[in-house]
Amino acid sequence: MTEFLPVALQLLTDPGTLALACLATFLGIVLGALPGISSTMTLAVLLPFSFSMSPGVGMVFLIGAFYGSVYGGSVSAILLNIPGTPGSMVTQLDGYPLARRGEAGKALTYALLASTFGGIVGLTALVVFAPTLARAAFAFQSPEYAVLMIFGLSMLAYASPGSTFLGILAGVLGLLLGTVGLDMITNLSRFDFGVSHLQAGINLIPFAVGIFGFAEILRLLEQPIVVEKAATRIGSVWPKFTEVIRTWATAVRSAIAGVIVGIIPAAGSAIAVSMSYAQEKKLYEKTEKFGNGNPRGIVAAETGNNAAVGAALIPLLTLGIPGDTMTAVLVGALLIHGLQPGPKLFTDHPDFVAAIYLALALTILLTFLLALPLMRIFARLLSAPPRFLYVGVLVLCVTGSFAVQNALFDVLLMIFFGGAGYFMLKLGIPTSPIMFGLVLGPLLEENLRRTLIVYGDWAVFFQRPVTIGMLAVTAVVLMLPLVDIARHRFWPSPVARHD
Secondary structure (H helix, E strand, O other): OHHHHHHHHHHHOOHHHHHHHHHHHHHHHHHHHOOOOOHHHHHHHHHHHHOOOOHHHHHHHHHHHHHHHHHHHHHHHHHOOOOOOHHHOOHHHHHHHHHHHHHHHHHHHHHHHHHHHHHHHHHHHHHHHHHHHHHHHOOOOHHHHHHHHHHHHHHHHHHOOOOHHHHHHHHHHHHHHOOOEEOOOOOOEEOOOOOHHHOOOOOHHHHHHHHHHHHHHHHHHOOOOOOOHHHHOOOOOOOOHHHHHOOHHHHHHHHHHHHHHHHOOOOOHHHHHHHHHHHHHHHOOOOOOOOOOOHHHHHHHHHHHHHHHHHHHHHHHHHOOOOOHHHHHHHHHHHHOOOOOOOHHHHHOHHHHHHHHHHHHHHHHHHHHHHHHHHHHHHHHHHOOHHHHHHHHHHHHHHHHHHHHOOHHHHHHHHHHHHHHHHHHHHOOOOHHHHHHHHHHHHHHHHHHHHHHHHOOHHHHHOOHHHHHHHHHHHHHHHHHHHHHHHHHHOOOHHHHHO
16 A cells, blocks of 8 residues: 555645645635534535546545534534534533633634544544455455445434434435436336436435535524624633643543544444543543533544544445445545445555545644634634525535536436425434435445345345344344333433432
């Protein structure tokens, strides 16, 4: 792999690529800082603009937006007490109280330093573990891959907000959408309803833009957002060196937790953040208070959040399974550029993998350099009425969908899925499992049908050690909601019994 680093480095040192990386990181930070605009939405909105780029440059652009938006989510969480992304929901617990005391600059700096450290640890985990896991994945055959896809979908259903049943329902809907188009074996059209544009399947770009971008903006436009002006005073930016050093152990523990959670398919940064924060709160419960402006809480949340970014790329690149919803959008980007994520990516396109490593390293550096001068601008940016900014994002959704193939049908498809996604959000149905189902569905079908053609019997799934183990873990994951229901029903908490 190291012999391909010069080729990847040549790509990233190109002035045009560097300019795009700076632009993507800047847009990621700004969009991620806007209340309600998640990292997934940021990626979905900017995804169409990478279509005309080469695969390497396109991934540099998207990774810049990806990582920048993850840090940007902490900005509105600290300044406005409104998390910009799901991963920054915990950051607001200590970030906003610190900002209310006139130390918003320090809170933002703690978040930036923690994000940088977490990003470096996540990148290190990616470089160290991804090639090893890819070599192990070469032993996988179609039965293992089929069960692996089922495991990924079950994990997402369990980790989805709200009801696990609704998560499973949304995942099944995504699987059904993945069957639209030509049958991979018989080459016959399926479920295209006579529409020629659907014979190639549902285009991932207008789907992602609609379900994650258009739908969320429609929801945000009907919700009034009140900006707390008192919390937008930046004050002193740099905390004392001794104060920063006090949090180093927290940063290390949180980074490890973020990497562990990030590697698990479909776990997501929100779980990584919650685990990092919970372990620090438990460790210091007798000596320190959390939730009142404790810098340790900010460091725990942001380190775990950003460490999960690099770790989430590990299952994506090595197994072809997204680590979270954001990397599911990246799967779409790879497929659009004709690249199939999985172990063969490391043997067939090692220069591309090396470019991803260097792109993430460059983005971590750019985020640090761009965020420092932007801190004082954030206060004025977030004081502006967000509705005007949301309208701008809507324009990007429409123009981006059209620009992919210069087809009005893609815009109509985006609006259709945007409307469907809006009503799903109103009904409390998670949208991320649909994206997972659409991305993993064709892979699941291909490996499942190939298994049955080669082995001719469903029993093969219960005769191989790896498939048996993964099926057992999948069964446990699907049983966890029932265990939670039984526990709350038959062993209620002491508070509930007292009431």
